[in-house]
Amino acid sequence: MPRRSSGRVTLQHIAERVGVTKITVSRALREPHLVSAALRLRIESAIDELGYIPNHSAGALASGRSHSVALLIPSLSNSVFSEIQRGIEEGLSEAGYQVLIGHTGYSILEEERLIDTYLRYGVEALILPGSRHTDHARRLLTRARVPVVETLELTETPLDINVGLDQHEAGKAMTQTFLDQGYRRVGFLGARMDYRAQLRMAGWEAAMQQAGLSTERCLTTPHPSSYRLGGEMLASMLERWPDLEGIFCGNDDLAAGALFECQRRRMNVPGQLALAGFNGLDITEATSPPLATVVTPRRRIGETIATRLLARLQGAPPTPISENLGFQIRRGGSL
Amino acid sequence: MPRRSSGRVTLQHIAERVGVTKITVSRALREPHLVSAALRLRIESAIDELGYIPNHSAGALASGRSHSVALLIPSLSNSVFSEIQRGIEEGLSEAGYQVLIGHTGYSILEEERLIDTYLRYGVEALILPGSRHTDHARRLLTRARVPVVETLELTETPLDINVGLDQHEAGKAMTQTFLDQGYRRVGFLGARMDYRAQLRMAGWEAAMQQAGLSTERCLTTPHPSSYRLGGEMLASMLERWPDLEGIFCGNDDLAAGALFECQRRRMNVPGQLALAGFNGLDITEATSPPLATVVTPRRRIGETIATRLLARLQGAPPTPISENLGFQIRRGGSL
DNA sequence: ATTGCAATTGTTACCGGTAACTTCGGATCA
DNA sequence: TGATCCGAAGTTACCGGTAACAATTGCAAT
Numbered sequence: 072m073p074r075r076s077s078g079r080v081t082l083q084h085i086a087e088r089v090g091v092t093k094i095t096v097s098r099a100l101r102e103p104h105l106v107s108a109a110l111r112l113r114i115e116s117a118i119d120e121l122g123y124i125p126n127h128s129a130g131a132l133a134s135g136r137s138h139s140v141a142l143l144i145p146s147l148s149n150s151v152f153s154e155i156q157r158g159i160e161e162g163l164s165e166a167g168y169q170v171l172i173g174h175t176g177y178s179i180l181e182e183e184r185l186i187d188t189y190l191r192y193g194v195e196a197l198i199l200p201g202s203r204h205t206d207h208a209r210r211l212l213t214r215a216r217v218p219v220v221e222t223l224e225l226t227e228t229p230l231d232i233n234v235g236l237d238q239h240e241a242g243k244a245m246t247q248t249f250l251d252q253g254y255r256r257v258g259f260l261g262a263r264m265d266y267r268a269q270l271r272m273a274g275w276e277a278a279m280q281q282a283g284l285s286t287e288r289c290l291t292t293p294h295p296s297s298y299r300l301g302g303e304m305l306a307s308m309l310e311r312w313p314d315l316e317g318i319f320c321g322n323d324d325l326a327a328g329a330l331f332e333c334q335r336r337r338m339n340v341p342g343q344l345a346l347a348g349f350n351g352l353d354i355t356e357a358t359s360p361p362l363a364t365v366v367t368p369r370r371r372i373g374e375t376i377a378t379r380l381l382a383r384l385q386g387a388p389p390t391p392i393s394e395n396l397g398f399q400i401r402r403g404g405s406l
Numbered sequence: 407m408p409r410r411s412s413g414r415v416t417l418q419h420i421a422e423r424v425g426v427t428k429i430t431v432s433r434a435l436r437e438p439h440l441v442s443a444a445l446r447l448r449i450e451s452a453i454d455e456l457g458y459i460p461n462h463s464a465g466a467l468a469s470g471r472s473h474s475v476a477l478l479i480p481s482l483s484n485s486v487f488s489e490i491q492r493g494i495e496e497g498l499s500e501a502g503y504q505v506l507i508g509h510t511g512y513s514i515l516e517e518e519r520l521i522d523t524y525l526r527y528g529v530e531a532l533i534l535p536g537s538r539h540t541d542h543a544r545r546l547l548t549r550a551r552v553p554v555v556e557t558l559e560l561t562e563t564p565l566d567i568n569v570g571l572d573q574h575e576a577g578k579a580m581t582q583t584f585l586d587q588g589y590r591r592v593g594f595l596g597a598r599m600d601y602r603a604q605l606r607m608a609g610w611e612a613a614m615q616q617a618g619l620s621t622e623r624c625l626t627t628p629h630p631s632s633y634r635l636g637g638e639m640l641a642s643m644l645e646r647w648p649d650l651e652g653i654f655c656g657n658d659d660l661a662a663g664a665l666f667e668c669q670r671r672r673m674n675v676p677g678q679l680a681l682a683g684f685n686g687l688d689i690t691e692a693t694s695p696p697l698a699t700v701v702t703p704r705r706r707i708g709e710t711i712a713t714r715l716l717a718r719l720q721g722a723p724p725t726p727i728s729e730n731l732g733f734q735i736r737r738g739g740s741l
Numbered sequence: 742a743t744t745g746c747a748a749t750t751g752t753t754a755c756c757g758g759t760a761a762c763t764t765c766g767g768a769t770c771a
Numbered sequence: 772t773g774a775t776c777c778g779a780a781g782t783t784a785c786c787g788g789t790a791a792c793a794a795t796t797g798c799a800a801t
Contacts, residue, residue: 078551079787081786081787081788082787082788083787083788091750091751092750092751092752093787093788093789094750094751094752094788094789094790095749095750095751097788097789098749098750098789101789105748105749105750106749106750107748107749107750110749110750122545122546122549124522124525124526124546124549124550125526125787125788126467126526126528126786126787126788127463127526127527127528127788128462128463128464128466128467128472128527128528128786128787128788129463129467129756129786129787129788129789130787130788130789131463131756131788132461132463132464132467132755132756132757132758132786132787132788132789133755133756133787133788133789133790134756134788134789134790135756135789135790137463144482146488147479147482147485147487147488147491147507148482148483148484148485148487148488148489149483150482150483152482152483153481153482153483154483156482156509160509169523171506171507172482172506172507172508172509173507174491174495174507187459188504190459191459191460191461191462192462192463193461193462193463210457211457211459214457214459215459216413297688297692298688298689298691298692298693299688299691299692301692302692327689327692328692331692331693331694332694334669334694335694353632353633353634354633354662356633356634357632357633357634357636357637357662357663357666358633358666359666359667359669359670414757416756416757416758417757417758418757418758426780426781427780427781427782428757428758428759429758429759429760429780429781429782430779430780430781432758432759433759433779433780436759440778440779440780441779441780442778442779442780445779445780460757460758461756461757461758463756463757463758464756464757464758464759464786465757465758465759466758466786467756467757467758467759467785467786467787467788468757468758468759468760468785468786469758469759469760469786470759470760470786
């Protein structure tokens with residue numbers, strides 16, 4: 072006698088309808104070549120007559136495989152991650168993996184919570200934004216013995232697979248571009264100030280110091296970045312350092328916001344003030360003038376992650392590896 | 407003898423370590439008040455000594471409850487959905503539900519695939535963007551007897567819970583705002599042209615026709631919208647209809663792109679051309695001039711969904727209901 | 742006719758939890 | 772002092788699949 076009247080159609084129901092045992096139905100679904108063609112057809116028609124929906128939990132429990140992979144992203148409104156996601160999804164879904172997306176909101180505590188949750192779900196791999204994690208998260212990951220990808224930035228000590236680009240180097244290169252163009256009083260504007268933003272800023276500092284220039288013209292905030300914020304912060308910077316010649320913004324949103332503020336003030340860009348952003352999002356090509364930016368190979372990052380992860384899932388040895396996919400400087404017209 | 411050497415720590419291991427049976431450990435986790443305080447402490451310390459991670463599949467299978475809800479969103483790079491998500495997540499996670507995010511890419515076929523996938527995962531509810539679904543998706547949803555939320559737009563025939571705003575009405579209202587300001591030759595610019603974009607456009611048509619004005623100045627494309635596209639399409643429209651006085655863009659991205667193109671052409675906005683977008687994203691307040699837009703109550707949509715869904719999950723009768731959360735016109739300075 | 746083998750289908754046990762019911766010792770109470 | 776009740780822990784069966792191995796059948800090979 073059933074404990075619950077779940078009403079749900081199970082393999083057993085299909086099996087009875089067709090007059091076989093459930094293992095045969097299970098086979099017809101997972102290894103059709105092992106079931107005779109005639110029977111397979113009868114099973115298939117019974118399945119859609121009755122509306123059978125496989126129970127993933129039961130399958131995962133019995134087989135010890137979940138066929139799913141967790142992808143944690145910091146923000147649901149940033150095309151940086153959506154393009155990476157597309158590359159990953161494409162590669163993994165083809166290989167039969169379901170990609171479960173989680174949203175950390177740039178918080179490593181939330182990341183920790185999600186890692187825990189998804190390990191309970193039995194994901195076969197985790198893809199994490201960044202290389203900064205809580206201690207507890209590291210412990211969970213180590214114990215779980217599951218492939219882990221850390222992405223976006225590079226790290227000297229990857230947990231496992233690391234695919235990204237050198238954010239510090241990129242920040243330095245963009246700053247150097249300002250300097251090459253003859254700008255000297257170059258400031259830095261940053262928001263959110265997650266670890267990657269800090270690396271970019273450090274790159275700016277390094278380049279400035281190397282050139283013997285001041286790094287005082289720097290304004291940052293922990294608030295999430297936005298177009299509005301870019302404008303407001305630019306205003307503050309101009310007030311504080313009226314002699315600014317150029318500003319390297321930690322991302323494209325801030326740079327665009329800063330550009331709008333310049334337009335509002337009828338300041339010529341780059342004549343009176345040069346601007347640059349980071350990431351190479353669509354907007355940098357649309358503004359007038361187009362924004363200088365660091366173009367990051369997001370799509371390729373996603374694809375590379377998929378490739379490397381599949382290799383690991385298919386048994387490649389767990390050798391920590393760091394892959395640097397580089398970046399490109401685009402001067403746009405704002406620098 | 408174990409079939410697999412999973413290596414994973416289970417309830418049984420904890421139980422043996424502590425010297426009780428697994429059901430007691432299970433209780434200590436789910437209903438701590440039923441276990442004596444002393445024992446509970448010993449269990450807890452065994453759990454983190456051994457690094458126990460509950461197996462969600464096993465729990466879900468045994469209890470028939472997954473404590474998870476699927477949220478499908480069309481785009482991972484659009485703050486429209488990220489704000490809705492935040493509202494939903496907040497309400498549901500507090501009540502112990504895990505929100506699983508899926509990405510449809512605006513495709514109802516992909517939506518169908520995801521509905522199927524998440525029903526296999528045993529989600530206890532589904533939140534879908536829009537009211538358009540494939541026939542098969544409808545069949546799946548009906549058979550699954552699971553609460554369903556359709557959001558963003560309103561529908562006369564909700565599957566279950568429907569929370570959103572009248573996109574047609576909003577399109578009409580924005581167009582009427584153009585007319586109220588004396589603009590007559592008002593065009594429409596749309597991309598992607600998913601169902602909501604079509605509704606907005608229909609609203610534009612209705613308002614124009616009602617005013618006895620021409621609806622010929624209309625350019626749409628199935629391509630995804632972007633800032634660049636907004637600029638390019640504006641250029642096409644100006645070439646084709648040089649007498650345009652205003653353009654209602656199907657979303658804020660297009661409107662911003664169009665504005666940038668006007669700036670490039672040194673066209674005065676709104677003097678020579680008035681512009682408006684849709685959604686009220688951050689960028690509309692940052693540009694110069696700020697963009698006119700239809701402000702949609704995204705956060706409230708998310709919160710309302712959470713509230714209504716929780717009520718249903720806690721046993722409220724499955725009465726189809728449609729809740730209209732309205733919108734606001736903001737004239738910015740571009741209209 | 743016997744053997745061998747491949748193609749099909751079935752049997753059995755088990756994955757790791759939880760529901761429902763049972764047991765047991767002690768406190769409460771008439 | 773026996774009946775009753777309550778808190779705390781245990782027993783048993785089962786959720787819905789899948790792994791591993793066994794059984795059956797038909798046919799080719801010996």
